[in-house]
Amino acid sequence: MTKLDKAFSRRSFLKTGGMLVVSVGMPVTLDLVLGVNQALAQNARPPLAPDQLSSYIAINADGSVSAFFGKMDMGQGLFVAIGQMVAEELDVGFNRVKVIMGDTGTSVNQGGASGSTGVQLGGKQMRMAAAEARRVLVDMAAQKLSVPADQLSVVDGVVQSKDGAKKASYKDLIGGKYFNVPLEWNKQTGNALYAPGKAQPKNPSEHKVVGKPIPRQDIAPKVYAQENFNTDIRVPGMVHGRIIRPAVAGAVPVRVDESSIKGIKGARVVRDKDFIGVIADREWDAIKASQQLKIEWSDAKPPFFDSAELYNHIRNAPVRKRQDDKPVGDVAAAFKTAAKVIEAEYEWPFQSHACMGPACALVQIKDGNVTVWTGSQKPHFVANGVADTIGVPVDKVRAIWVPGPGSYGRNDADDAAADAAVLAKATGKPVRVQYMRDQGTGWDPKGPASIHRARAALDASGNVIAYEFISKGFSRVDVDTNGSKPAATLAGQLRGEPLAYVDGFGTPAESYTFANKLVGWETVAPLLDRGSPLRSAHLRDPVGPQIHFASESFMDEVASAVGADPVEFRLKYLKDPRDIAVVKAAAEKAGWKPRPSPNKANPGTGTVSGRGIAYSQRGGTVVAIVAEVDVDRTTGKIWARKFTVAHDCGQIINPDGLKHTIEGNIVQGTSRTLWEEVTFNAKGVTSVDWATYPILDITEAPESIECVLINRPDVAPSGAGEPSIRAVSAAIANAIFDATGVRIRRVPFSPDRVKAALA
Amino acid sequence: MPKYTLNVNGKARTVDADADMPLLYALRDDFGLNNPHFGCGLAQCGACTVHVDGAAVRSCVTSVADVGKAKVVTLAGLGTPQKPHPVQKAYVEEQVPQCGYCINGWIMTAAAFLNDNKKPTDGEIRDALSGLKCRCGTHMSIIRAVKRAAEMA
Numbered sequence: 001m002t003k004l005d006k007a008f009s010r011r012s013f014l015k016t017g018g019m020l021v022v023s024v025g026m027p028v029t030l031d032l033v034l035g036v037n038q039a040l041a042q043n044a045r046p047p048l049a050p051d052q053l054s055s056y057i058a059i060n061a062d063g064s065v066s067a068f069f070g071k072m073d074m075g076q077g078l079f080v081a082i083g084q085m086v087a088e089e090l091d092v093g094f095n096r097v098k099v100i101m102g103d104t105g106t107s108v109n110q111g112g113a114s115g116s117t118g119v120q121l122g123g124k125q126m127r128m129a130a131a132e133a134r135r136v137l138v139d140m141a142a143q144k145l146s147v148p149a150d151q152l153s154v155v156d157g158v159v160q161s162k163d164g165a166k167k168a169s170y171k172d173l174i175g176g177k178y179f180n181v182p183l184e185w186n187k188q189t190g191n192a193l194y195a196p197g198k199a200q201p202k203n204p205s206e207h208k209v210v211g212k213p214i215p216r217q218d219i220a221p222k223v224y225a226q227e228n229f230n231t232d233i234r235v236p237g238m239v240h241g242r243i244i245r246p247a248v249a250g251a252v253p254v255r256v257d258e259s260s261i262k263g264i265k266g267a268r269v270v271r272d273k274d275f276i277g278v279i280a281d282r283e284w285d286a287i288k289a290s291q292q293l294k295i296e297w298s299d300a301k302p303p304f305f306d307s308a309e310l311y312n313h314i315r316n317a318p319v320r321k322r323q324d325d326k327p328v329g330d331v332a333a334a335f336k337t338a339a340k341v342i343e344a345e346y347e348w349p350f351q352s353h354a355c356m357g358p359a360c361a362l363v364q365i366k367d368g369n370v371t372v373w374t375g376s377q378k379p380h381f382v383a384n385g386v387a388d389t390i391g392v393p394v395d396k397v398r399a400i401w402v403p404g405p406g407s408y409g410r411n412d413a414d415d416a417a418a419d420a421a422v423l424a425k426a427t428g429k430p431v432r433v434q435y436m437r438d439q440g441t442g443w444d445p446k447g448p449a450s451i452h453r454a455r456a457a458l459d460a461s462g463n464v465i466a467y468e469f470i471s472k473g474f475s476r477v478d479v480d481t482n483g484s485k486p487a488a489t490l491a492g493q494l495r496g497e498p499l500a501y502v503d504g505f506g507t508p509a510e511s512y513t514f515a516n517k518l519v520g521w522e523t524v525a526p527l528l529d530r531g532s533p534l535r536s537a538h539l540r541d542p543v544g545p546q547i548h549f550a551s552e553s554f555m556d557e558v559a560s561a562v563g564a565d566p567v568e569f570r571l572k573y574l575k576d577p578r579d580i581a582v583v584k585a586a587a588e589k590a591g592w593k594p595r596p597s598p599n600k601a602n603p604g605t606g607t608v609s610g611r612g613i614a615y616s617q618r619g620g621t622v623v624a625i626v627a628e629v630d631v632d633r634t635t636g637k638i639w640a641r642k643f644t645v646a647h648d649c650g651q652i653i654n655p656d657g658l659k660h661t662i663e664g665n666i667v668q669g670t671s672r673t674l675w676e677e678v679t680f681n682a683k684g685v686t687s688v689d690w691a692t693y694p695i696l697d698i699t700e701a702p703e704s705i706e707c708v709l710i711n712r713p714d715v716a717p718s719g720a721g722e723p724s725i726r727a728v729s730a731a732i733a734n735a736i737f738d739a740t741g742v743r744i745r746r747v748p749f750s751p752d753r754v755k756a757a758l759a
Numbered sequence: 760m761p762k763y764t765l766n767v768n769g770k771a772r773t774v775d776a777d778a779d780m781p782l783l784y785a786l787r788d789d790f791g792l793n794n795p796h797f798g799c800g801l802a803q804c805g806a807c808t809v810h811v812d813g814a815a816v817r818s819c820v821t822s823v824a825d826v827g828k829a830k831v832v833t834l835a836g837l838g839t840p841q842k843p844h845p846v847q848k849a850y851v852e853e854q855v856p857q858c859g860y861c862i863n864g865w866i867m868t869a870a871a872f873l874n875d876n877k878k879p880t881d882g883e884i885r886d887a888l889s890g891l892k893c894r895c896g897t898h899m900s901i902i903r904a905v906k907r908a909a910e911m912a
Contacts, residue, residue, distance in 0.1 A: 074857075074858065075856070075857030075858040075859065075895050076857060077854075215854055216854060218859075219850070219851050219854055219855070219856055219859070220840060220851045222856055222859040222862060223834075223851055223866070224834075224835070224838070224839060224840050224843070224847060225792075225793070225794035225833070228793060229793070229796070229859075229860060231793075231796060232787075232793035282784075282788065283784050283787075283788050284776070284777065284780045284781070284784045284788075354894060355858075355860075355894055356796075356804070356858060356860040356861045356892065356893070356894045356895075357796055357797055357806060357860050358797075403858060403859070403860075404858075404860075405798070405806075405858065405860040406858040406860055406894045406895060408894075434797060436800065437798070437799040437800055437801060656854065660854060660857070660897075660900065663896065663897070663899045663900065664857055664895050664896040664897060665896070667896030667897070667899065668894070668895065668896035669896075670896075671896065689799060689801055689803060690799060690801070690803035690892055691801075691803060695892065695894065696898070697889055697890065698885050698888045698889060698891065698893075698898045698901065698902070699885045699886060699889045701885070701898035701899065701902070702899070704899075705899055
């Protein structure tokens with residue numbers, strides 16, 4: 001057992017927390033409080049279920065608080081924000097709260113990391129649970145102290161009378177025992193889970209912990225090499241596994257020459273239908289075995305084409321599904337009356353999660369119980385997927401999330417868990433699988449490629465009278481947003497489950513009021529129905545960057561066509577006051593001087609500078625970004641030198657965590673804009689490492705990122721994990737246009753492409 | 760299988776390994792020093808970086824046979840919470856990492872760089888760290904932290 005596992009297990013909480021005991025349901029009357037004392041003698045434990053307060057909050061024997069959270073932190077410090085919300089409602093010091101994340105043995109399924117809902121939905125539930133816990137504890141104290149509940153207050157975990165004469169601490173009231181308080185569960189699991197109690201949370205004006213820039217506690221252990229990642233977990237008897245992928249996507253093993261690895265100690269082949277992997281006692285031996293194993297692959301017809309043909313393919317491919325938002329007015333009729341029509345088309349490639357390390361998972365099967373250590377941001381779903389993959393009941397599977405080598409959506413972690421499970425089942429040993437780099441970048445699920453057609457109708461005065469925006473691309477969900485079904489993992493597909501894809505894309509999230517407006521999307525079929533390195537899935541802000549690169553670039557094109565300043569143009573048509581506020585705030589902070597783009601004062605040679613703005617909504621959050629870029633007209637190289645970001649996600653829980661999150665989004669968004677493109681040929685993906693899938697280098701990082709954090713304490717917090725990546729590409733594209741007068745409509749803006757566009 | 764005795768974080772450690780086995784696997788799997796991470800195995804990202812006689816070296820492409828008597832220092836040997844290296848201290852103060860999987864590369868490379876460059880400019884820091892990867896995009900914090908560390912030293 002690792003130190004992390006020990007620290008995160010409810011069993012160890014019970015060991016340190018003393019007897020397993022229960023308090024009772026509500027309302028807490030004298031009878032029921034007597035019931036507590038009776039329950040003290042019983043070792044009953046409430047089930048780990050969404051409708052139990054004990055599933056979210058426990059007061060430990062020492063009076064500290066454990067918060068069991070069914071979402072997890074992907075590096076933005078979410079657990080600090082959750083700890084702040086819990087501490088706030090419980091009236092305990094922040095340092096008294098430990099947030100325990102992502103272990104299916106200790107938390108219910110709150111959806112995992114998903115859609116920037118950590119605070120928005122996960123935090124909302126934890127806030128309600130903590131408020132309920134405080135209410136119950138105050139009621140218990142009222143009985144114990146014989147003081148009416150409404151005359152008690154709580155100071156750092158101690159319930160006390162107004163004169164301070166009578167006191168009862170949380171520790172004394174329930175320390176080391178579990179709440180036995182039912183909640184009003186909405187019968188949903190995942191993101192939609194909501195189970196409030198009778199208590200109402202505090203009024204934001206009373207907040208003392210929420211809103212403070214509290215630092216993360218996990219950074220020092222990482223920096224001093226004291227914390228394990230999921231790649232570092234080891235158990236007795238563990239062997240190392242590696243998976244072998246075909247050189248031609250879709251090819252399957254026909255003959256395997258096991259003698260080709262007989263010289264490698266302990267090396268063994270595991271083949272299960274079209275799944276093929278190796279194990280060995282030592283990691284280096286497993287790697288060598290995976291490289292030396294001779295496999296005769298089937299003569300599969302190469303399923304793809306050259307990535308240079310990608311956009312033609314999308315353009316010409318039959319539409320599988322079309323879906324429009326509810327139209328405004330009559331777009332077709334309005335275009336017939338137009339004095340002028342502006343049209344443009346934009347292109348976005350497949351992109352890889354390209355996490356810092358390829359995914360890793362460890363699976364142990366012991367006495368019929370399965371334990372999965374996974375870096376997947378959705379361990380509860382992984383437990384389901386592993387159960388189905390190896391044919392065991394899900395209640396026999398415990399999935400423990402341990403931070404992995406980065407996660408920005410449905411990456412390769414879920415595939416690694418299924419692979420490790422197949423190997424563990426076949427060999428009877430605990431198996432740790434880590435992919436190799438080419439598998440991490442080449443075979444992870446991809447953010448989908450797309451094209452976007454926009455057109456606007458102008459009247460004789462240059463007013464926009466109609467707007468149409470249609471995306472066409474691969475679905476965002478060839479594989480599900482989690483590995484809960486065998487069809488969603490490579491192991492499942494290679495063992496006979498075809499891709500169970502659904503059609504999904506998205507539309508621009510903005511509040512432009514045009515009298516006639518039609519926005520929609522179309523999907524095309526996946527290129528291979530199983531085992532595809534180009535299967536699509538959710539990558540940070542799924543389809544948001546591509547859609548808003550196009551829609552916000554196009555707004556600039558229209559502004560330029562009518563000779564309007566890009567900020568003034570947006571403000572003319574924006575409706576939502578919060579949208580207007582972020583656009584104004586970003587422009588003001590950036591020192592934006594109104595004038596139309598492009599900047600006619602710029603020379604046609606050398607390095608020229610420009611500024612661009614873009615804005616977007618996402619799930620209740622609104623962001624406006626001003627980018628200032630330098631364009632080297634000789635080399636085509638772009639330096640996105642400065643960003644000014646105005647960010648409104650309602651109530652801010654932790655401004656420091658928010659600022660770091662925004663910075664990460666801006667840099668990752670810049671990387672995706674300037675460099676990132678999955679390349680492939682007929683046989684498979686050819687961008688398989690950091691040389692062939694380059695990302696932004698630190699020498700290209702911005703000089704500065706200025707954040708304007710708009711705090712709205714009275715607006716329920718929405719998300720921050722993704723919204724600020726959304727408009728980065730358009731802000732950069734608009735700044736390039738401002739600098740050069742040239743519009744770049746295809747991502748990435750690599751130097752050769754920019755140079756060609758400028759020529 | 761040959762036996763190698765390596766000097767790691769000031770201690771003699773012995774491993775039976777193929778001569779071509781990268782140092783990374785000896786550190787992680789045989790010595791239990793988990794801090795160097797496998798990122799690429801191609802010397803493209805830096806997640807596996809250690810110091811070998813004071814120089815920042817990618818342990819994923821350095822064979823155990825090539826280490827010889829050189830002194831190997833991993834992140835765990837660089838400093839402790841009680842006696843932190845300035846880069847570690849600055850990393851905590853600037854709250855740099857997000858997922859944190861990349862930090863060996865940045866911290867070990869920056870520490871070696873600052874040994875020879877006491878007062879680096881912003882541009883020198885960027886150049887010294889060029890080629891290292893951070894997928895979460897913490898580059899702004901990294902630059903702030905290395906500057907802060909230089910001021911401490």
